Amino acid sequence: MRYLDEYRDGAAAQKMLRQIERVATRPWTIMEVCGSQTHAILKYGIDELLPPQITLIHGPGCPVCVTPVETVDQALVIASRDDVIFTSYGDMLRVPGSSKDLLSVKAEGGDVRMVYSPMDALKVARDNPGKRVVFFAIGFETTAPANAMAVVAAEREGLANFLMLTSHVLIPPAIQAIASSPENRVQGFLAPGHVCTVTGYAQYEPLAKKYRLPIVVTGFEPLDILHAIHMLVSQLEAGRHEVENQYSRSVTREGNRQAQALIDEVFEVADQRWRGIGVIPCSGLRLKGRYTKYDAARVFALEETASREASVCIAGLVLQGVRKPPECPAFGKECTPEHALGAPMVSSEGACAAYYLYARRAGTAR
């Protein structure tokens, strides 16, 4: 396929690797924030091909993984109701709450349906006027405009039986939280290309300046990632800390104005809890103004229950890049994609699932 295959070309990747080897003279630690990039890095063996002085650590860029367990528990309560059809992206169906997941609710008779787009959920609402249709609206800035569009369309149609349970998270506050942590080891960031497609990258410039960390907006194919690493290492070697755009075939500095306007119309910035990490100030989006009537948590007046996490799981440390998945005592033993203790082992973007899938074990991963 055009714009995919050429960026998976082995010869081009080898050339880029040679350039990285030429430019890297010292040890550098780089974080790829986005879970899709983590999977590409492990799938194509980029972590094993890079010169040994470059260490990649994996960031919290997996919305499925960071959706708070309290919100998953709320989803389980709502999805169990007889008057509800609960719709969700597939990844969320097997994410463990305190005691079970959405697939268990489905097995117990709950009407839980997988959708590929919020517009599919809207169609379910149109087709089932006698039910309340709740969409589990999770995601980063990439997904927020589509979720906002569904609410705007529901408002336009007067679709009163459509609701959303939201868990939207923002990338720059997460980068700030990592960069300002006393435990931070990251010397440069690969920023997520599709988030920046929507938001642009101007908001990353103050972060690069304040923390003196180079940031490169990065695409998702192996050649994109290697190119971005070359750009980042070149900056690090030269002592520069700027924001550069590797993924310029999709990203501009100002981003997608229509998408930004839609987000601003429907959502407002709020403090947000990240699973395994805790509350990060101003790192989430919640429905605002006249759109709060679509907020399922508000409509069903859900109180926070006493949620709990599996005690042995170190997902929070993995999501912050402090530990790697094979360092978890449960990894590959009582925690596998088929029976996961933590969200990063379930999600198609989770670091634990990537390590398990691409057979990285303790002692083999750098």
Add this chain to the structure above:
Amino acid sequence: MCLGIPGEVISIEENGEQMRRAKVRFGGITRDVYLDLVPEAQVGDYVIVHVGFAISKVNAEEAERVFELLSQLEGDDALPG
């Protein structure tokens, strides 16, 4: 979750709906995609699609840059010195 796939716009529905839909081809598969976030997209353009919405139009000129850079860098390697 932030998966975005490039596909070619092969037709645009102008049916008076408030939302603008297109048929977009991804290899051998064609899907309905909303163009509301990328209103400038035309038939023949490639767009990046995420959860049923086009989020950007692929900039063909920018897409070539990495290959131009590689030729340039490889050329530098061939220089004596």
